[in-house]
Amino acid sequence: MPELPEVEIHARGLDQILIQKPVIQRFEFNRADLRDPIPKAKLRQLVGHAFKRVYRRGKYLIFESDIGFMISHLGMTGSWRVSSIEDQRPHDHVHIFFEGGLQLTFRDPRRFGILDWATDLAKSKRLNKLGLEPLQDPFDGTVLKTLAGKRQSPIKSVIMDAGLVVGVGNIYASESLFRAGIRPTRKPARMKQQEWDLLASQIKEVLAEAIAAGGSSISDYVSASGGEGDFQNRFQVYDREGALCLRCSTPIRKIVIAGRSSFYCPACQK
DNA sequence: CTCCTATCCTGCGAGC
DNA sequence: TGCTCGCAGGATAGGA
DSSP: OOOHHHHHHHHHHHHHHTTTOOBEEEEEESSSBSSSBOOHHHHHTTTTOBOOEEEEETTEEEEEOSSOEEEEEOTTTOEEEEOOSSOOOTTEEEEEEETTSOEEEEEOTTOOOEEEEESOGGGOTTTTTOOBOTTSTTOSHHHHHHHHTTOOSOHHHHHTOTTTBSSOOHHHHHHHHHHHTOOTTOOGGGOOHHHHHHHHHHHHHHHHHHHHHHHTTHHHHTSSSOOOOSGGGGOSSTTOTTSBOTTTOOBOEEEEETTEEEEEOTTTOO
16 A cells, blocks of 8 residues: 555655666567556657656655656555566556666556656646645645645545645544544644644654654665555554553544544544 | 536455 | 445545
């Protein structure tokens, strides 16, 4: 389940793998679309060019070249890996062959992922409505309150709105609210400045910790074996309904907010 | 404008 | 044991 940390780890791993800037020789597409149609002809313009770097914006991977940008979203089950002729797996949808023998493969069983092209990122509909990066300035409690303080929806829905702040998915929304001691159902109008500050700092902290947990094996992550870090073992409330709160031993509760499972401790979170 | 719901897809685990 | 069914998640369109 790639959330921001997994995408960040992907970006770092891919950037490292492409550090020598190998020239793209050939694309192989095993299907016409993922979530949306794959712009095959536009992507094939990249043949003869190289990726200058790979980075993350929100949950999108941006492969930068001198003629434009390949944009990849991992959806729910997407992943890139270094592959080979012998290493073929079901749901391998796209292969990129580079001079020198490197081969990258995009696999995505559930096909919620996206592969797209943009010559100008500023004009990309996928990117130009994205909100603040939580790990970069100016994201903090003051900015968050200014942007979201008048919203009427529960705070969990607010922090999951990618138009405000990117990268807080269902898992890290529950985790950061637990760390901040705020119930997911709380209305923004009833939050104090101190709580906005705490929430913003806990969002940063939980995302940074998850990146660090996966970052210990960055090169493995995008390799054939594809380890995934161990942060899922550190969730304090997510998917722990009925289990005891690690802080106070009260059973964790599960409720549905805007159609998404939400977990919290009824004693620690007010 | 704001908010909510349905939709896309496959794999997996709970329950019978 | 084998089957069915509901759920998981992000982005987006469209309705209230």
